Amino acid sequence: MILKPLTTFRLSMNNLRQKPFRTACLFAVVAILTSVFFGGSILTASLENGLYSLQSRLGADIMVVPEGNDTNVEDILIKAEPSNFYFSANIADEIKKIEGVDKVTAQFFMTPLSSACCSIVIPIIAFDPETDFLIQPWITKVYNDPIKDGEMITGSSVLPLEDNTLMFFNKSYPIIANLKRTGTGLDGSVYVTKDTMKQLIIDAKEVGADISTDENVEESVSAIFIKIDPAYDSRLIAREIKQKVPNVDTIVSQHIVSNISNSLKVLESYIHLITAVVWILGALVILIVFSVTLNERKKEFAIFRILGATRKKLVAIVLTESFLVSIVGEIIGIILASLVVFPFSDLISSKLQLPYLQPQNSSILAIIALSLILSILVGILASIYGALKISKAETYLTMREGE
Amino acid sequence: MKNRILTSIILIILGSLIALGPIVIFPVCGIHAEETEHEMAKEIQEGAMQQAKMKCFWTARAELGIGILIAILGVLHFILKSEQLRIGLSIGAILNGVLALLIPNTLIGVCGKAGMMCRIGTLPALTIFSSLVIIVCTVNVFYLYRLRKKDLMNA
Numbered sequence: 316m317i318l319k320p321l322t323t324f325r326l327s328m329n330n331l332r333q334k335p336f337r338t339a340c341l342f343a344v345v346a347i348l349t350s351v352f353f354g355g356s357i358l359t360a361s362l363e364n365g366l367y368s369l370q371s372r373l374g375a376d377i378m379v380v381p382e383g384n385d386t387n388v389e390d391i392l393i394k395a396e397p398s399n400f401y402f403s404a405n406i407a408d409e410i411k412k413i414e415g416v417d418k419v420t421a422q423f424f425m426t427p428l429s430s431a432c433c434s435i436v437i438p439i440i441a442f443d444p445e446t447d448f449l450i451q452p453w454i455t456k457v458y459n460d461p462i463k464d465g466e467m468i469t470g471s472s473v474l475p476l477e478d479n480t481l482m483f484f485n486k487s488y489p490i491i492a493n494l495k496r497t498g499t500g501l502d503g504s505v506y507v508t509k510d511t512m513k514q515l516i517i518d519a520k521e522v523g524a525d526i527s528t529d530e531n532v533e534e535s536v537s538a539i540f541i542k543i544d545p546a547y548d549s550r551l552i553a554r555e556i557k558q559k560v561p562n563v564d565t566i567v568s569q570h571i572v573s574n575i576s577n578s579l580k581v582l583e584s585y586i587h588l589i590t591a592v593v594w595i596l597g598a599l600v601i602l603i604v605f606s607v608t609l610n611e612r613k614k615e616f617a618i619f620r621i622l623g624a625t626r627k628k629l630v631a632i633v634l635t636e637s638f639l640v641s642i643v644g645e646i647i648g649i650i651l652a653s654l655v656v657f658p659f660s661d662l663i664s665s666k667l668q669l670p671y672l673q674p675q676n677s678s679i680l681a682i683i684a685l686s687l688i689l690s691i692l693v694g695i696l697a698s699i700y701g702a703l704k705i706s707k708a709e710t711y712l713t714m715r716e717g718e
Numbered sequence: 719m720k721n722r723i724l725t726s727i728i729l730i731i732l733g734s735l736i737a738l739g740p741i742v743i744f745p746v747c748g749i750h751a752e753e754t755e756h757e758m759a760k761e762i763q764e765g766a767m768q769q770a771k772m773k774c775f776w777t778a779r780a781e782l783g784i785g786i787l788i789a790i791l792g793v794l795h796f797i798l799k800s801e802q803l804r805i806g807l808s809i810g811a812i813l814n815g816v817l818a819l820l821i822p823n824t825l826i827g828v829c830g831k832a833g834m835m836c837r838i839g840t841l842p843a844l845t846i847f848s849s850l851v852i853i854v855c856t857v858n859v860f861y862l863y864r865l866r867k868k869d870l871m872n873a
Contacts, residue, residue, distance in 0.1 A: 437831075472832035503833055658842030665838060 323628060327635035334608075338640070341604060345644025345694065348597040349686050350652035355586045356682045357656045357674070358663070362579050365498035365670030370572050372497045374449040375420075375540035376549040378566040379410065379556060385564040388538065389571060391424070391438070392500050398424055398438070401535040402563065409560055410539060415547030420446040421536035423512055427483060427524060437473060438504045439483075441512035441532065449540055450506055458492035464510040465489075471496040472503050472661075481505065484518035498664065498672025509533075575669060582667070594693070601637075601697040609633065609701035616705050617713040626706040633702035634695060641694035645687050722795060722804065725858050729792025729811055732854070735847045736818050737785025740778035744839035747774055747829055774828040774836035777821055781844060784818045788851055801866045808855040808862070815851030818844065 319325065331338045369392065378388055381402040391398050407421050423441040442450050444461055454468055462468060467481055467488045480487045488511070496502055507515070513532045541556075543549050553565040616629050656663070657673070664671035740746050791811045795804055822828055822844045828836040
């Protein structure tokens, strides 16, 4: 039989194998630490990404809605909740006259309240391709031709039928483009032209379907979006609109973003606090386990010394053990956390009710690398004290201890 | 002995999760609707359900059966000591795992609209649980096969 050389790595591996329960417990502690750090980091990165995406997706500086509906706009932006509120389309002309207003576009919201399958509803948003500056920049990222009447553009989470169409009131509409995921409520909407919306309302009335509106698409709008001249202050213009135009509410985009940003900060501070507590506890557990077990293994290390191992070798054996525990525990922890944060990202997003967009693969890899470094550092720091103590112990005295 | 108990416990837990997950932990759409068993039985007796059930409802029903079957295979793993029999049981569990994976993904499916509970909760949960059954049992088959080969060589 050929004997394999007794390297530091092989000695450490054998040590870990000899005590499977202790090793499994150490793996579990490191796995918990890593999964909390990795899961928490992915969660905060996704929320920050979602906020950034919402910020760039909003596009307008000010939104104008009928009085009393300012909170509904946030519902549309974040949760894709159906909203039905309308005011006169002439308001857009009044707003255009205000100094500092650069671009104005209006949208009309409609929601079929009952659909063929399931209880979920898809909000339909009609926009004017001639004046629109909100949706078209996003459409051009995936589709180059202008949208025609009778065609639909869907948000990323609207699932089409097998032939890439959507069925509304017994009529089939082709989907020409599926917008990129933004992590906001806008992913759950369908975008059409005003003429398509008119047709949809006529069809709905013909089949007797329940829809959210009886309004005339030409005369009414649901919301007016305003882009202001960079030289002007959006808050001042919003105030002016409120003074000059009766029965409207204005929403400044910055407010929405800062509101979400505030709730995000609270959530993030909880995540950081939980991560910190778990890491401190975990590091303490590893420290205690290592010092207790090394204390028990004093004689084992004394025998290594008698057999010719240097003090350095003893330190190397202990550090390799902790390194192996950290690596394996880290892999287990990342797999466990990945099984929760990636497949259930939509569920997390819907429960949090905040914009949620998963970070890119490069960021995920960076988080994996960071958690790997952290878990190795904690493992080594927790074991280095015991390792040094063991290496300094007098071999003769250790062997005679207890006699 | 350890392998037998561990595989048995894992299969019982995963089987129970597959069976009860779509009803209790990650409920499919409308599972908690105010419909009592009595009313359902009445509807079935009358010959036709009054309201068409969603796809995910039937997925939950099918997974209930398969999950229970996987849990029973787990119990048998504990009772039967022969390695050859346990290899057979594990292969059976793998096939059930494949079925548990295919039902929500292709055979029956879940509701067609994004954002519904069955799509964002039940579907990924069932995919993970059934994949774990397949992975654990495949590893177990290879382990038992090698163990048996070793025993035969030593005999």
